[in-house]
Amino acid sequence: MKSFTTAAAVAAFAGLASAKHCQELTVPVTISARNGKYDQAKLTPQTNIDVTNFILLQSRQGTNYSQTALEGYQTVSGTYNIAATYCAPDSGSASTVQVLTHGIGFDRSYWDSPYANGNYSYVNQATSRGYATFAFDRLGIGHSSHGEPVNEIQVLLEVAALKSLTDKIREGSIQGVPKYGKNGTFLPYFLLGGNFVQANKNPALATYVNGYLAPADASAVQTNFFAPGDFDPNILTFATQTGQPVTIGELLTIGGSTGSKNLFKGPVLIITGEYDVPYCGGNCLAAPTGYNSIPETSKQYLPNASPFQVDIVKGAGHGLNYQYTHTTTYNDILSFFEQNGLAASGSGKSSQAQPPAGKPPGGMGGNWGTSAAGAGGNAVTQIDDGQPQVPTGKPVQQISDGTSASCVCTSQS
Numbered sequence: 093m094k095s096f097t098t099a100a101a102v103a104a105f106a107g108l109a110s111a112k113h114c115q116e117l118t119v120p121v122t123i124s125a126r127n128g129k130y131d132q133a134k135l136t137p138q139t140n141i142d143v144t145n146f147i148l149l150q151s152r153q154g155t156n157y158s159q160t161a162l163e164g165y166q167t168v169s170g171t172y173n174i175a176a177t178y179c180a181p182d183s184g185s186a187s188t189v190q191v192l193t194h195g196i197g198f199d200r201s202y203w204d205s206p207y208a209n210g211n212y213s214y215v216n217q218a219t220s221r222g223y224a225t226f227a228f229d230r231l232g233i234g235h236s237s238h239g240e241p242v243n244e245i246q247v248l249l250e251v252a253a254l255k256s257l258t259d260k261i262r263e264g265s266i267q268g269v270p271k272y273g274k275n276g277t278f279l280p281y282f283l284l285g286g287n288f289v290q291a292n293k294n295p296a297l298a299t300y301v302n303g304y305l306a307p308a309d310a311s312a313v314q315t316n317f318f319a320p321g322d323f324d325p326n327i328l329t330f331a332t333q334t335g336q337p338v339t340i341g342e343l344l345t346i347g348g349s350t351g352s353k354n355l356f357k358g359p360v361l362i363i364t365g366e367y368d369v370p371y372c373g374g375n376c377l378a379a380p381t382g383y384n385s386i387p388e389t390s391k392q393y394l395p396n397a398s399p400f401q402v403d404i405v406k407g408a409g410h411g412l413n414y415q416y417t418h419t420t421t422y423n424d425i426l427s428f429f430e431q432n433g434l435a436a437s438g439s440g441k442s443s444q445a446q447p448p449a450g451k452p453p454g455g456m457g458g459n460w461g462t463s464a465a466g467a468g469g470n471a472v473t474q475i476d477d478g479q480p481q482v483p484t485g486k487p488v489q490q491i492s493d494g495t496s497a498s499c500v501c502t503s504q505s
Contacts (some may be wrong), residue, residue: 175235199234222436241303241339287312291337315409365408
């Protein structure tokens with residue numbers, strides 16, 4: 093029986109780069125969602141001053157600007173093209189596929205980064221353990237269909253796109269991708285530190301319309317995603333140059349799929365960095381009374397999840413895949429799947445990722461071989477949004493970095 097998982101960011105050895113074969117796909121999805129309705133003319137920024145004003149209003153303590161600006165709801169429907177990459181082990185067919193969702197600021201390459209000869213590639217690590225992977229650009233981002241950034245490209249429409257993709261994988265209706273069944277999910281989000289500006293002011297993002305926002309410089313990217321001492325300065329440059337935007341609509345609806353109880357009964361892993369800024373304000377261990385960490389508070393929304401596990405990656409920030417501790421993160425995610433009935437059949441021994449060159453085991457942010465996680469909300473779990481869901485059949489694992497806000501499982505940013 094084949095299964096599948098979803099993941100937003102994972103890395104591996106450079107030596108494993110040739111251990112997989114991949115194909116680029118364009119998958120049409122016909123979806124609809126109950127989106128928030130906002131004043132498009134008022135909320136679409138025309139200048140970077142407008143962008144800053146929006147961010148200040150959205151982040152003001154003691155107020156809920158998203159609710160204040162909300163005029164009502166409307167159903168948004170359409171057929172969109174989703175750009176994806178399917179990879180399988182060279183050793184043969186995989187019994188389980190991981191569906192990988194990236195978060196805000198990235199595209200699907202977050203999971204299979206070419207940086208340092210693939211040393212940071214989660215896809216390499218997953219395929220080396222016998223899994224197939226299906227990474228995709230979220231709706232509105234990268235090579236997937238773009239859209240109107242205030243009332244169209246919102247969180248719940250992105251969730252609908254993710255559900256449509258998992259349905260198609262389970263049905264076996266995507267050409268070139270075998271039919272799979274069960275799934276696990278891994279998903280990750282931030283504002284003032286982002287120093288957001290109009291995305292189209294960046295020549296690399298010039299095709300995006302007003303209302304798509306992006307960090308202004310490397311300092312903004314560092315503030316949101318990287319912890320001090322846990323990253324190669326060159327990868328910060330790489331992440332800045334390859335970064336992707338976020339829409340006004342996503343930021344307005346970022347909490348739209350959270351805050352209510354989910355009756356999902358399967359295994360859930362939330363993994364994030366100790367110093368995650370978007371989810372934890374820079375310290376995930378500064379937990380409320382009765383909890384060991386801020387991400388652990390998600391348990392109240394997943395009362396039936398079993399097991400429910402939270403891992404905090406020591407020394408890491410929010411962008412887990414780009415930290416020195418990425419190997420700890422990858423090993424922890426894959427081990428969680430293997431320990432909870434979602435191992436890739438015939439994968440044999442689990443290969444352990446190695447520390448990047450110049451970063452000895454146990455160094456700052458290292459803790460090689462221990463489980464760790466990103467702060468605030470990278471969740472690995474069986475996906476279930478409480479709605480009529482895809483039938484349980486063959487295993488499908490889902491992973492997301494939380495920033496996509498579609499973390500119906502718990503967590504992209």
